[in-house]
Amino acid sequence: MQVSVKLFGGLRQYLPTGSAFNSCVLTVPDDSILTDVLSLLPIPEDKAFIALLNDVKLDKEAYADTLVSASDAIVLLPPIKGG
Amino acid sequence: MSWHKQILRVNLTEGSCKIEPLNMEWANDYLGQRGLGSKYLFEEMDPSADALSPENKVIFATGPVTGTLASTSGRYSVITKGALTDAIACSNSGGKFGAELKFAGYDLLIIEGESEKPVYLHIEDDKVELCDASEVWGKTVWETEAILGKKYSDPLMRFASIGQAGENLCRYACVVNDLHRAAGRSGVGTIMGAKKIKTIAVRGTKGVKSPDPAGFFKLATEVNARMNDRDEMSRDGTLPMIDVTNSFGALPTRNNRSVRFEGTEKINAEAMHTPNANGHTNIVTNGACFGCTIGCGRICKIDPTHFSIKDKPQYHGASGGLEYETAYALGAACGVDDIDAATYVGFLCNEYGMDPISLGGTIAAAMELFDIGAISEKDTGGIKLEFGSAEALCAIGEITARNEGFGADIAMGSKRLCEKYGHPDLSMSVKGQEFAAYDGRGMQGMGLAYATSNRGACHLRADPYEHDFESTDVEGKALVVRDSQNEVAFIDSSGLCLFPGGCGWTINDYLELVNASCETEWTVDDVQTVGERIWNIERLFNIKAGLGRKDDTLPKRILEEPADVGTAKGLVCKLGDMLPEYYQLRGWNEEGEPTADTMNRLGL
């Protein structure tokens, strides 16, 4: 299946080449978990981010238990400060 | 020590200018800029005096690091009793003016009294004079800089001015320096207007003496190298935040009716970089304040065919463009997704000297009043003030800048406007100051930070961002808000910018630069103590001005109407769960007043 992921701010540098401004479509097997989706993006281990799945913020520990489906909205946000 | 140990005191009633020694004991207790200026204001004026009266003072304060080789060391603050809030006001600006004031030999400039006729202050090192301002009174900030720049023919002379908004006592007039950098919030420019002082023109050649120039150069270079995450801010400024708050559900939209704006992608960083249908690109380049190695400023051009400026060639050039706060206030808050319209009204704010956050927030409130029928086209002079209307945004921006017709109502700020038209709850403000670009339901810590901010709603008085994006649970927020308020108060008093904190610096980096400038050995604990002392002196000023617990609150909408989408869908701001703990952590009683123990501990 194909899932769409949006990355904002400095995380955009980890989008696959040829992606739109802030989003990409990734192909993963059916029954994939969020960890599988994230593993397709070259985000370094120590880079902090916040993951939202359909407007709900997920704890890091929950990534491996979260099944994703093609209709899900996955958003990754950098922990930036305000201005 | 990087202080000149001198202040310049200008009495407009007497027409006198005097040089006095800086109170070094206070500089040691309160650092510089915001802290020191607040201490002087607290000691020198009756906080209950009318903000627009001659009893009020305006203090331009530099910090110990201002004007040094450290990155982002161009900061100065304007401290006064705010015209918008009737509370203590401290607005911080960058550009090159602050460093120039320091180079002229002054750590602080105190302006008191009130002039009979419009004047401006001309400073060239020790030569200080009050001059007749009739040639620039009634002119814009940009015209003022051009006229006086030509008169003195010194390209290094710097100006901090008010535009017509300040002269007309618009409640959120700002002080603009270097054409598009501003001490923007709380109506600090209004006080200059009330005192009839148009501009400070300054040129300094004394520099800043470091106790150990070679050592400071080495340190500044090392600390600069630690700012290792700045590329995005150089490229996009503060704008990337709009995608974050929008996705998260914390972007105040249409006067906080919603927390997500469907037009975000038309006013975000990418929109700024992408050519429109005419091939016009909004951004031209980035810009930096004195000594800054980030350069978050946006230098932008409006599409010359855009309706707002097609017959106005004076706006066809490049000037200060949208940042996150302006994109919110002149965009999402009004439901407007037209980047050129928002950029144009931003230009007007710089040109006429208005705070774009309060202008946008007040227009948003007026749009809601129009929407519910509390005002009509009869009130607005025929302007169809509908949410989403770029034409209405531009038209209202113009008449407010010139104080014409309904613009005089908009110039009062949202609190006074909504009271006048019978719907005080529709003002999205705290202590009379309009919200910044974060909603206190999606970001609960920010809700507490807004409610307790001494200068009214403000996003730069605390740093709850990380905690808020982590969780909407209120547990732990009171502590995060208190500690970060203290830390920010320290940084705001140093002469350095807050933004390196988002680009790799920690508080230790700031501390090293401050210690080297002040010849101190302060630790992170001292940062908290100095910051806490500053926070409390501001609080004491406000208490004497008549403010208290009743003012540490949020609009009904944020406390009672649940957020419509995003991570906080269904949530209101749980301020009542956080405020008592916050008071306790601050060492304040239930009325929000510092206890005797707290006063003694801080030497107040």
Ligand code: SF4
């Ligand atoms: S980061 Fe931005 S606001 Fe701060 S000093 Fe640099 S250019 Fe000015």
